[in-house]
Amino acid sequence: MLAKELYPFMQVYALIIGLAVGSFLNVIIYRLPNNKSIVKPRSKCTKCDSQIAWYDNVPVLSYIALLGKCRKCKNPISIRYPLIEFICGMMTLMLLNIYGPSFEFIVMILISYMLIAITFIDVDYFIIPNEFIIFGFIISIISHSFKLLPITVVQGFFGSLTYGGMLFIMGAMGTFIFKKEALGFGDIKLGLVLGSFLGIELSLLALFFSFIFGGIMSIILLIAKEVGDDHMIPFGPSIAAATLLTILTKTIGGGNHIINWYFTTMWNGEYFF
Numbered sequence: 001m002l003a004k005e006l007y008p009f010m011q012v013y014a015l016i017i018g019l020a021v022g023s024f025l026n027v028i029i030y031r032l033p034n035n036k037s038i039v040k041p042r043s044k045c046t047k048c049d050s051q052i053a054w055y056d057n058v059p060v061l062s063y064i065a066l067l068g069k070c071r072k073c074k075n076p077i078s079i080r081y082p083l084i085e086f087i088c089g090m091m092t093l094m095l096l097n098i099y100g101p102s103f104e105f106i107v108m109i110l111i112s113y114m115l116i117a118i119t120f121i122d123v124d125y126f127i128i129p130n131e132f133i134i135f136g137f138i139i140s141i142i143s144h145s146f147k148l149l150p151i152t153v154v155q156g157f158f159g160s161l162t163y164g165g166m167l168f169i170m171g172a173m174g175t176f177i178f179k180k181e182a183l184g185f186g187d188i189k190l191g192l193v194l195g196s197f198l199g200i201e202l203s204l205l206a207l208f209f210s211f212i213f214g215g216i217m218s219i220i221l222l223i224a225k226e227v228g229d230d231h232m233i234p235f236g237p238s239i240a241a242a243t244l245l246t247i248l249t250k251t252i253g254g255g256n257h258i259i260n261w262y263f264t265t266m267w268n269g270e271y272f273f
């Protein structure tokens with residue numbers, strides 16, 4: 001085990017790495033759906049096209065220093081950039097504290113970054129790019145090949161069937177009821193990939209939350225009249241948020257706080273009237 005004295009340094013590193021990844025995710029979210037190169041041209045202002053100097057590209061801090069405005073053209077910079085950086089930084093720090101310095105931590109943080117990027121792309125474009133599905137699939141193959149997860153490959157396989165299969169069934173039912181495509185095929189593919197990391201039990205938990213989040217989001221969007229004429233509401237963000245919540249509520253040994261709470265408190269009848 002690593003010396004306890006090293007933990008504060010690791011946490012600072014985790015935060016910095018998370019912020020930097022968030023900065024990179026901003027580039028992916030902006031460029032991937034538009035088929036632009038992710039590595040090539042340096043970051044530019046989306047309004048005036050001027051190159052952004054490195055000191056104006058420091059995650060979160062530059063946004064605060066610039067008061068949210070481009071140095072050249074003074075147009076506002078979207079709050080989304082520092083927000084995504086902040087979310088990635090905090091996610092990395094929290095997952096390090098939950099999973100400890102382990103391979104499982106690395107797997108879970110990679111999946112989390114993927115889910116954060118998917119959320120914002122799905123909100124903007126109503127698509128889950130195949131690149132993410134392939135990325136998740138490769139991470140899944142590596143994780144199970146080297147046994148980096150607390151579940152077996154068989155549990156992963158059934159988790160995959162559970163998550164993807166349930167989404168497929170719900171989507172088919174939705175299509176039947178509403179007479180139009182209710183869930184995209186991208187959502188089902190994402191479910192197949194995510195289930196392989198979670199196993200059956202956690203997949204069911206994530207599914208449960210994804211439907212709650214999806215319902216809440218639909219109601220908010222309908223009230224705010226943010227739903228377009230096609231009545232499309234992206235389900236990817238709900239799947240992502242539900243899976244992140246499931247990942248964040250893990251207990252040592254592969255269990256889950258919410259499932260434990262359910263079986264110890266709810267099941268004992270304490271909350272039944």
Ligand SMILES: [Zn+2]
Nearest residue numbers: 045048070073
């Ligand atoms: Zn500008």
